[in-house]
Amino acid sequence: MNDPLWHELLERVRQDTPQLLNDFIAELAQLEGYAHGRVPVSDLTGTAEQVFDLFLRRLYTAEHMADESSLPDALGRRRARQGLRVDQFTEAVRINFRVLWRALHRAAQPDLTGVLMDYGERVLDVVERYATEVQRSFLNETGEMARSRRTARERALTKLFSGHADDDDVSAIATVLGMRDDGEFELMAIPTNVITDGLEQSFSTLEAHSYEDEQMTYVFRHRRTLISLVDELPELAGGYISKVDGLSQVSRAAALAKHLGELHPGRPAVNLKEGFAAIARTAMETLISGFEHELLGDFVSSVGEKPNERLKRLATTIAAYLENGSVQEAADSLYVHRNTVFKRLQSFHDITGLDVTIPRDAAIALILTQDTQQY
Structure with a gap:
């Protein structure tokens, strides 16, 4: 369709481009994501000029609607790489439409308002097509960046936990x-x-x-x-x-x-303090295997043999005493009389020769009775 009145209206808008660009930049400057220099001013100005030129070309004739401009794709990808959120970018696209519509409305005054109404649907089609193209590009790039970040993160974690990362790798x-x-x-x-x-x-x-x-x-x-x-x-x-x-x-x-x-x-x-005795036990297990009697006497006759109930009670009492540091607190934690704790400590001494009130003997008992306490 070759409508001279519609073309005249669009030409008026083109002549009004400086005002249109000023309006767009002014509104965009108030939008989060664009307000603090994340996108350079030269980028904003140059891109805005190209976008509005694309709008006018597509509005000019129906044939222009079919053009395959690379601008929306390039713009969507660039804004994604500049770190804008999708809601910020979408709002910028809405500003494009609002500013364009105001420019069309100004240009239609006073004699071409009817023409603008006649072509309102085309305006919506052009803006909607642009919005779809540019948002699709933005989301595709955002998704690709996310996948790339996940891949980089997974590789970084794998390298870190391998135990073979040097100083440069760690950095x-x-x-x-x-x-x-x-x-x-x-x-x-x-x-x-x-x-x-x-x-x-x-x-x-x-x-x-x-x-x-x-x-x-x-x-x-x-x-x-x-x-x-x-x-x-x-x-x-x-x-x-x-x-x-x-x-x-x-x-x-x-x-x-x-x-x-x-x-x-x-x-x-x-934590390490709570688990130290068990770690020490497993670390020395191979080294002292077969010689436990040198430290514990007949308390455990052989490694891995399940102890009887009496030995279990002794081991539990030793653990309670070593954890609490006092006979009374050990008795309270085991719900027994303090004299019972004294008797069990003495029994443990009679069997093993270890006096758990002596730090050296306490350390040996704490480490080597770990297995017994688990039965």
Whole structure:
């Protein structure tokens, strides 16, 4: 359709381009995401001029509606890379339409208002097509960037937890994860089979990263002063390291936390102090195997042999005494009389020769009675 009145109206708009651009830039400058220089002014001005030129070309004739301009695709991708949110970008597209419509309305005064009404549907079609093209490009690029970030994050975590990251690797990993390579961290090792979708989604709200191996999911973040991961993820079984000095130590902390969790299945947030005796027991097991009697006498006649009820009671009493530091508190925790605790400590001494009131003997008893306490 070759309508001279419609063409005259569009030509008036083209002549009004400086005002149209000023209106658009003024409104855009008030929009979050555009207001603080994220998108350079030269980019905004140049792009706006191209966009309104595209509008006018497509409005001019129906044939122009079929043109395949690369502008919407390039613009959508560029804005996504500049870090705008989808709602900010969508609002900018709405501003395009509002400014264009006002310019058309000004140009139609006083004699071409009827023409504008006749072509109102074409205006909507042109704007809608542009909005669809540019938003599709923006969302496609945003999705591609997200996939790329996930891939980079997964690679960074895999390298970090491999234990083979050198200083340059750690620095690059810190950049990808948005962390300080020299920061202080805390880490939990949680059995993967207890991780629900809801729990996994909560990790991001805690500003924590997670990494999963065959048995454990490791959750770590920068250490906080007032609240810990244990506070925010209560009652979860596994091991916990409260202070990790530097990102390069995260893999070692993960291995230690995993070991703590495996040695104390079902117990929540076992820390190194709580799990030290069990770790020491497993570390020396091979070395002293067959010679336990040198330390415990007949308390356990052979490694792995299930002790009788009397020996279990003695082991439990020893553990209670060593944990509480006093006979009375041990008795209270076991719901027995304090004299019962005294008698059991004496029985343990008679069997093993260890006096648990002496620090050296207490350390031996704490470590070597671990297996007995678990029966």
